[in-house]
Amino acid sequence: xxxxxxxxxxxxxxxxxxxxxxxxxxxxxxxxxxxxxxxxxxxxxxxxxxxxxxxxxxxxxxxxxxxxxxxxxxxxxxxxxxxxxxxxxxxxxxxxxxxxxxxxxxxxxxxxxxxxxxxxxxxxxxxxxxxxxxxxxxxxxxxxxxxxxxxxxxxxxxxxxxxxxxxxxxxxxxxxxxxxxxxxxxxxxxxxxxxxxxxxxxxxxxxxxxxxxxxxxxxxxxxxxxxxxxxxxxxxxxxxxxxxxxxxxxxxxx
Ligand SMILES: N[C@@H](CCC(=O)N[C@@H](CS)C(=O)NCC(=O)O)C(=O)O
Numbered sequence: 001x002x003x004x005x006x007x008x009x010x011x012x013x014x015x016x017x018x019x020x021x022x023x024x025x026x027x028x029x030x031x032x033x034x035x036x037x038x039x040x041x042x043x044x045x046x047x048x049x050x051x052x053x054x055x056x057x058x059x060x061x062x063x064x065x066x067x068x069x070x071x072x073x074x075x076x077x078x079x080x081x082x083x084x085x086x087x088x089x090x091x092x093x094x095x096x097x098x099x100x101x102x103x104x105x106x107x108x109x110x111x112x113x114x115x116x117x118x119x120x121x122x123x124x125x126x127x128x129x130x131x132x133x134x135x136x137x138x139x140x141x142x143x144x145x146x147x148x149x150x151x152x153x154x155x156x157x158x159x160x161x162x163x164x165x166x167x168x169x170x171x172x173x174x175x176x177x178x179x180x181x182x183x184x185x186x187x188x189x190x191x192x193x194x195x196x197x198x199x200x201x202x203x204x205x206x207x208x209x210x211x212x213x214x215x216x217x218x219x220x221x222x223x224x225x226x227x228x229x230x231x232x233x234x235x236x237x238x239x240x241x242x243x244x245x246x247x248x249x250x251x252x253x254x
Contacts, residue, residue, distance in 0.1 A: 008036060009226045011058055016224040019048065023056040030055045032068065034077040036230045037061075038183030039090040041222050043078040045179045046094045048218035050104035054080075062241065076242065076254060091123060094176055108176040119170060122163065122177045126184075129156040132253055134184055137195050139237045139247050150196055161204035167212055174216070182213045186223060190231045 012020045012035035023031070031047065031054045033040045047054050059068050064075045072079040072088040079088035080096075087096055098108055110116050133156045137149035160181075163169070169177040188210070191197035199207040213219060233239040242254040 008060065008062070009229055010060070011035060013225045014223060015220050016222055019044075019221045020056045020058070023054055025055060027053045027055040028083050029053065030057055030081040032057050032059045032071060032077055032079040032081075034059060034061055035224045036227060037077050038187060039076070040078040041183035041186075041219075042090040042180050043080075043093040043097070044222040045182060045216075045218045046097045046108065046176070048221045049106060049108065049174075049179070050097060050101060052097055052101050052104055074242075074254060091127065091180060094179060098176070106174065108174070108179060110170065110173070110175070115170070119175055119177050122160070122169065123180045125160060126177070126181050127253075130160060130181065130184060132247070134188075134191065135234075135243060135247050135253070137191055137197070138231065138234045139239075139244060140195075141237050146195055150191075153191070153197065154202060157202045157206065158204060161202055161206045161209070164205065164209050166205065166209070178213060178216075179218075182216070182219050185210045185213045186219060187227055187231070190228065190235070194235050 011017065012033075016035055020035075029052065031043070033044065033056060035058060046052075059065075059077055059079075061068065061075055061077045068079070069075055071081060071086040074088065076088065078090055078093055079086065080093060082096075082100065087093060094108070097104075109119055130153075133149065133152045137146065137153050140146040140149045165171040168174045169181075188197060188199065192199075199210050234244060237244070237248070245251075246253050
């Protein structure tokens with residue numbers, strides 16, 4: 001392995017660095033983050049959307065330090081400490097912020113039980129279909145495998161794209177469905193540059209929807225530079241993260 005995962009750029013940059021600087025004071029909510037991580041960005045967008053007070057702490061999850069493993073035994077970011085209790089898993093955290101801070105708007109899940117279920121259905125779809133197919137596309141080395149993975153990605157995105165009511169997934173209200181997808185939209189320049197992906201080729205208004213997502217303020221506020229540096233190792237299929245290993249082994253993502 002040419003570049004071990006521990007040697008990643010150490011801190012957030014760009015707009016995200018400004019956001020980090022504003023969130024250094026101790027709070028009852030400590031947000032354990034890795035600036036580069038798309039799963040982290042889901043939770044971070046939610047915090048920023050809702051204006052929840054939090055203390056930002058940068059962690060290098062590849063080091064698996066003892067204190068961090070006590071917070072998340074899986075050793076993955078994002079994770080939080082809330083009033084001394086620990087919680088992790090990006091979608092769980094997005095839901096937790098929605099439930100623990102009911103007075104912080106916007107609400108990101110509909111109040112109607114059916115619509116709430118419907119939103120969760122598509123959140124699940126993103127995690128089970130869009131994220132793994134994109135990751136497989138990034139790590140694929142053989143040209144034939146890359147072509148297959150690109151087709152699978154288009155297929156997964158088209159199924160989703162056809163359900164976007166506009167301007168946001170559920171219609172007028174920006175929701176957790178949009179949040180959970182956004183980090184993969186802001187990173188799709190990697191597959192555009194290296195794997196023949198194109199937003200326009202998805203169709204169904206994908207380019208316009210993607211543009212709305214990537215220019216949303218909470219998304220910009222959690223946005224760093226240097227993603228390309230991180231993805232180099234994935235594009236050569238040399239990354240040793242749990243996600244990279246799972247894709248290589250054909251296992252579900254951690
Ligand atoms: N299912 C987890 C995935 C989190 C995850 O894989 N985070 C990566 C960074 S993007 C990590 O902490 N990796 C450390 C490792 O693989 O050892 C979630 O949704 O929060």
